[in-house]
Amino acid sequence: MSVCIDNCEVIENSQVAENIYFLKTVAPNIAREVYPGQFCNILVSDYGTPLLRRPFSVAFREKNIIGFLYDIVGMGTELLSKVDVGEKISIEGPLGNGFNIDGSLEVALLLGGGIGIAPLPFLREKLQKRGINTLTFWGSKTSGKLNLSLFDNIYFATDDGSEGFQGNVVESVGNLWSSISHANLKAYACGPTPMLIAAQNFFQEKNVPLEISVESRMACGFGICQGCPIKSADSDEYKLVCKDGPVFNSKEVVL
Amino acid sequence: MSVCIDNCEVIENSQVAENIYFLKTVAPNIAREVYPGQFCNILVSDYGTPLLRRPFSVAFREKNIIGFLYDIVGMGTELLSKVDVGEKISIEGPLGNGFNIDGSLEVALLLGGGIGIAPLPFLREKLQKRGINTLTFWGSKTSGKLNLSLFDNIYFATDDGSEGFQGNVVESVGNLWSSISHANLKAYACGPTPMLIAAQNFFQEKNVPLEISVESRMACGFGICQGCPIKSADSDEYKLVCKDGPVFNSKEVVL
Amino acid sequence: MSDVNLSVKIGSLELKNPVMLASGTVGYGEEISRIVDLTQVGAIITKSISLEPRKGNPPERIWETSSGMLNAIGLANIGLKRFVDEKIPFLEKINTTVICNIAASSFDEYAECVKSLKDIETIKAFEINVSCPNVKDGGLLFGNDINAVREITSLLRPITDKPLIIKLSPNTASIKDFAQAVKEEGADAVSAINTLVGTAFNIYTRKPRIKNITGGLSGPAIKPVALAKVLEISRDVDIPVIGVGGISSWEDAAEFIIAGASAVQIGTANFVNPKISEEVIEGLRSYCTAMNISDINDLVASYTL
Amino acid sequence: MSDVNLSVKIGSLELKNPVMLASGTVGYGEEISRIVDLTQVGAIITKSISLEPRKGNPPERIWETSSGMLNAIGLANIGLKRFVDEKIPFLEKINTTVICNIAASSFDEYAECVKSLKDIETIKAFEINVSCPNVKDGGLLFGNDINAVREITSLLRPITDKPLIIKLSPNTASIKDFAQAVKEEGADAVSAINTLVGTAFNIYTRKPRIKNITGGLSGPAIKPVALAKVLEISRDVDIPVIGVGGISSWEDAAEFIIAGASAVQIGTANFVNPKISEEVIEGLRSYCTAMNISDINDLVASYTL
Numbered sequence A, B: 001m002s003v004c005i006d007n008c009e010v011i012e013n014s015q016v017a018e019n020i021y022f023l024k025t026v027a028p029n030i031a032r033e034v035y036p037g038q039f040c041n042i043l044v045s046d047y048g049t050p051l052l053r054r055p056f057s058v059a060f061r062e063k064n065i066i067g068f069l070y071d072i073v074g075m076g077t078e079l080l081s082k083v084d085v086g087e088k089i090s091i092e093g094p095l096g097n098g099f100n101i102d103g104s105l106e107v108a109l110l111l112g113g114g115i116g117i118a119p120l121p122f123l124r125e126k127l128q129k130r131g132i133n134t135l136t137f138w139g140s141k142t143s144g145k146l147n148l149s150l151f152d153n154i155y156f157a158t159d160d161g162s163e164g165f166q167g168n169v170v171e172s173v174g175n176l177w178s179s180i181s182h183a184n185l186k187a188y189a190c191g192p193t194p195m196l197i198a199a200q201n202f203f204q205e206k207n208v209p210l211e212i213s214v215e216s217r218m219a220c221g222f223g224i225c226q227g228c229p230i231k232s233a234d235s236d237e238y239k240l241v242c243k244d245g246p247v248f249n250s251k252e253v254v255l
Numbered sequence C, D: 001m002s003d004v005n006l007s008v009k010i011g012s013l014e015l016k017n018p019v020m021l022a023s024g025t026v027g028y029g030e031e032i033s034r035i036v037d038l039t040q041v042g043a044i045i046t047k048s049i050s051l052e053p054r055k056g057n058p059p060e061r062i063w064e065t066s067s068g069m070l071n072a073i074g075l076a077n078i079g080l081k082r083f084v085d086e087k088i089p090f091l092e093k094i095n096t097t098v099i100c101n102i103a104a105s106s107f108d109e110y111a112e113c114v115k116s117l118k119d120i121e122t123i124k125a126f127e128i129n130v131s132c133p134n135v136k137d138g139g140l141l142f143g144n145d146i147n148a149v150r151e152i153t154s155l156l157r158p159i160t161d162k163p164l165i166i167k168l169s170p171n172t173a174s175i176k177d178f179a180q181a182v183k184e185e186g187a188d189a190v191s192a193i194n195t196l197v198g199t200a201f202n203i204y205t206r207k208p209r210i211k212n213i214t215g216g217l218s219g220p221a222i223k224p225v226a227l228a229k230v231l232e233i234s235r236d237v238d239i240p241v242i243g244v245g246g247i248s249s250w251e252d253a254a255e256f257i258i259a260g261a262s263a264v265q266i267g268t269a270n271f272v273n274p275k276i277s278e279e280v281i282e283g284l285r286s287y288c289t290a291m292n293i294s295d296i297n298d299l300v301a302s303y304t305l
């Protein structure tokens, strides 16, 4: 398993929803290796500010191209949104461990909360290629359609009910639960911690295996700084989000 | 005398010679006040790196527009060159003391070395408006025509003789000396220190008054940090380049 | 929305708000008054004054570093007499609270400066610079020696009733011991921090970027260090702390106040944005309103560790 | 163009070049070896090892600041036994010079660690972390107490013939006294500097950004301070100095060497660009060639003040 650091040409960097940008870059070395749930560490400025790279899940892969979905939340993402098509940015990856697709899996539930939707399109594509049925649920505060085919066939849940189910994304799964096939089911979730906890509780009760992609502040992103600990469920130790995760079996870690 | 800090729209930022960029901005408050030889302090990044503003002489003024000529020499000027037309940048000015135009002046010699040409077009325009004859000399390493009408009617000097006089700019003045009127003459020079020293020697010998625009690293640019001292010729004290200069009578300071 | 009380007290000194302009970064107020309305700030602190004028160090005096700058101005100042004759009249006129910063190279000089200035009404408090790292005999030696700092404080305390603020050096292992010492000698407050000692070299000439060899590091780069020093004092010593070091936004100012500062000073940021103090004051006001804090004094040292 | 000699000696330790990877910023070499060719670097310095494993501090452990970062990892490490069993075999294999960094909470623990590790051939030298500011009983207390640092050195010196490098804390007024002290006790070199103590607060929760309250500041922000400490030691104490603090380019490395460092360590920059060490080595080589320096040792402390 090797990690690349490449200067990748940006071929798209546009707003696709109110708070979401889509970044597409030519990154053959990373594209060749990456699998869903892994992330890349992007240097958003060549001038030293911000100092550290920013981690983003890979949302899209097609041949030698990888794509990211991101939210503008601070200086790093603001600077990233200003990168022009044709410019090059330094991308390090693929990093971390991605989602596991068990051999027996027949139906996969994909739950995204807010920008936590990011890793799911790539995962969904992979699942579908393997012939696994996928149901994708996306929860957000309010409606704000995505101008992107990546997001076809999605069950929406909005806090204000302005689109789809009114309520959170886990509740929207619950709402459809009777119609969701129960055999060889597995759930995958990515989003803010309260959502992940809700998903943990829900699927634990239903006895459905759940994998979660968690976040943490990171310095290195590949296991050398020990900056990204998460409590292990079965011992007093810490796991590292960047190296042991960011995808964990939801029973492995304490949120 | 008041100093403004305005967010000014960039209306041009293009390369006009191999090493020279021309930046034009809408800056009504500064344009109203500024006179030749004064400078502005430009914030080249909103993200804190580089930390300090960068000083640039005003090269051009037309109604509410001011323009700058700059060289890319480091991070700050590199970032400045990346500002797109339509973006806004924070400009502080006008700062410092500009060139003095004595009432009796009839012929003015303007000498620029390298990017030291920057303040001269604005000075020349002012002189010409007052009906004063101007002769502009510009020295640079090698030829590299300026794609800018600001630079019409210039005597070129190049180190390699690839254009105009072969030699430095002061020598090129010397070369024409016999044909230059001597009555009520004054010289203005801006450029690297060795050039200014050569000019000092030359005009001192000819008994022609000389004003020079000098450079110094600056932190504040308006007299509060004391970071930009230059030795005074007539006492053991320092003058401040930003506040007492950047234009000095060449006999006032020790280069 | 009710009005937020931003006024604070440092000893007997009342300030309309906790935002001051730091010594050496506003001169004597004249130049910056053309850009910012000085009547709005809590106080301005003069460039360090010494008994005799100092012409300062030869150039280069400054060098920019990552998110910071080095300076070795060498305490260039016009000296006490010219300060009184030329600057006080202006300062009187502009109707702002003036704190006079004093730097000296001997105990006697400190005492003499305070004696000569104590009756000037315009000067509302003294800030004693024991920590300037630039001038050998007035800088590091005093500032890093707890006994010297203690002695200076005990020497100056009887001379004036005006608030006495000791500005501490960060170039020490335990700043709280210094704060404790000056508290015991009757100082009204401490300012923390002065600049960190730093340097830079030109790799082609192999000469220091600053003629004085080392300079004082200031700016956002040092903010975490300054904040830790403020917290260290605030946790252990019962004396008002004036926080200074890298403050460039109202958020930074709020951070210092939360960490224990009763007031803050803005230094290097004035160079980048001379209007910063107004923005910080307005920002603090809105923040307090949003956080339902009616008195900024309630924010001081309000951390939960 | 003749070849430039980049090899340097630190005591009896020969390094193929002066560029090392700093403790705590390369783990035990495994992860970073997937990105960079570790056989090219002068040495790698392990994460601090203690006698028993330490799980480290709870999150958050890191926070980014202007041109820097705070960390309070809490010396998380797998402990001496697992280090020997699990990491040494890998380190043996990769054919790079390994320096083992040791952190301990008592004199005895330091001694025991060195005793247990001294015969492991793969370990070519020891770097003693007396300065980590994160763990109360093993950090600040030792690092800022000159007598403790002296005692640790004199305790460890007789235990091993391998080079003993003492890593000094910058959180002190006079680092040269520490360098002098460890020199007198027979240390082969000092590393300067470890991180500066810093903190940051969330102004909405009013909690520290780092669970441990304070953390160690590293990165470009501290470069001027580190450089001044290296210069301070180099001017006054005759002991090899290994420069560390904010190095992010070959120019930075050259600056440290000119200021007196016999070798350098790269820390935080590895996080941003794990290939940085290779770039620094190549950059130093080209620089020496361009400057007509045939032996990098001629660059060490070659400043003109």
Ligand SMILES: Cc1cc2nc3c(=O)[nH]c(=O)nc-3n(C[C@H](O)[C@H](O)[C@H](O)COP(=O)(O)OP(=O)(O)OC[C@H]3O[C@@H](n4cnc5c(N)ncnc54)[C@H](O)[C@@H]3O)c2cc1C
Residues within 6 Å of the ligand: A039, A050, A054, A055, A056, A057, A058, A068, A069, A070, A071, A072, A073, A074, A075, A076, A077, A078, A115, A118, A119, A214, A215, A216, A217, A218, A246
């Ligand atoms: C493995 C991983 C995958 C991620 N994938 C994506 C993605 O696909 N799309 C996306 O938009 N974001 C993703 N994130 C979050 C993204 O890294 C942060 O939003 C980004 O680093 C913020 O940088 P900034 O400079 O804009 O904000 P900052 O100024 O650094 O911070 C602004 C806000 O963002 C939060 N934040 C900052 N860094 C992180 C972090 N590392 N983890 C969590 N929260 C953070 C802060 O708490 C703060 O509220 C991911 C994070 C991780 C750890």
Ligand SMILES: Cc1cc2nc3c(=O)[nH]c(=O)nc-3n(C[C@H](O)[C@H](O)[C@H](O)COP(=O)(O)OP(=O)(O)OC[C@H]3O[C@@H](n4cnc5c(N)ncnc54)[C@H](O)[C@@H]3O)c2cc1C
Residues within 6 Å of the ligand: B039, B050, B054, B055, B056, B057, B058, B068, B069, B070, B071, B072, B073, B074, B075, B076, B077, B078, B115, B118, B119, B214, B215, B216, B217, B218, B246
């Ligand atoms: C009053 C004044 C007017 C100026 N007018 C112009 C102008 O019209 N056009 C123009 O191109 N430049 C002008 N300069 C110089 C300009 O300010 C610098 O080139 C610029 O600040 C460099 O910034 P940087 O970040 O790109 O380079 P840095 O990375 O800061 O430095 C790169 C190089 O530039 C030199 N340099 C940096 N700052 C200064 C400075 N303040 N003075 C002199 N040299 C410096 C350094 O020695 C170094 O060699 C002027 C400077 C002053 C003081």
Ligand SMILES: Cc1cc2nc3c(=O)[nH]c(=O)nc-3n(C[C@H](O)[C@H](O)[C@H](O)COP(=O)(O)O)c2cc1C
Residues within 6 Å of the ligand: B225, B226, B227, C022, C023, C024, C025, C047, C048, C071, C073, C075, C101, C103, C129, C132, C167, C193, C194, C195, C217, C218, C219, C220, C222, C244, C245, C246, C247, C265, C266, C267, C268, C269
């Ligand atoms: C150019 C400059 C000059 C300074 N001069 C003085 C001084 O004369 N007296 C003093 O006590 N502090 C002086 N300082 C220190 C500042 O008052 C302040 O303590 C320090 O810069 C840290 O704050 P900052 O990071 O906001 O600048 C000076 C700082 C700078 C940058």
Ligand SMILES: Cc1cc2nc3c(=O)[nH]c(=O)nc-3n(C[C@H](O)[C@H](O)[C@H](O)COP(=O)(O)O)c2cc1C
Residues within 6 Å of the ligand: A225, A226, A227, D022, D023, D024, D025, D047, D048, D071, D073, D075, D101, D103, D129, D132, D167, D193, D194, D195, D217, D218, D219, D220, D222, D244, D245, D246, D247, D265, D266, D267, D268, D269
């Ligand atoms: C995340 C992190 C962990 C560190 N862990 C250690 C450690 O275990 N032992 C040690 O001696 N130094 C440790 N350091 C300090 C570095 O080795 C180095 O001295 C410091 O970071 C300054 O260098 P830099 O600015 O290049 O990072 C650590 C630094 C960082 C950033």
Ligand code: FES
Residues within 6 Å of the ligand: A217, A218, A219, A220, A221, A222, A223, A224, A225, A226, A227, A228, A240, A241, A242, A243
């Ligand atoms: S971010 Fe460095 S170990 Fe995870």
Ligand code: FES
Residues within 6 Å of the ligand: B217, B218, B219, B220, B221, B222, B223, B224, B225, B226, B227, B228, B240, B241, B242, B243
């Ligand atoms: S640059 Fe600050 S006084 Fe001149």
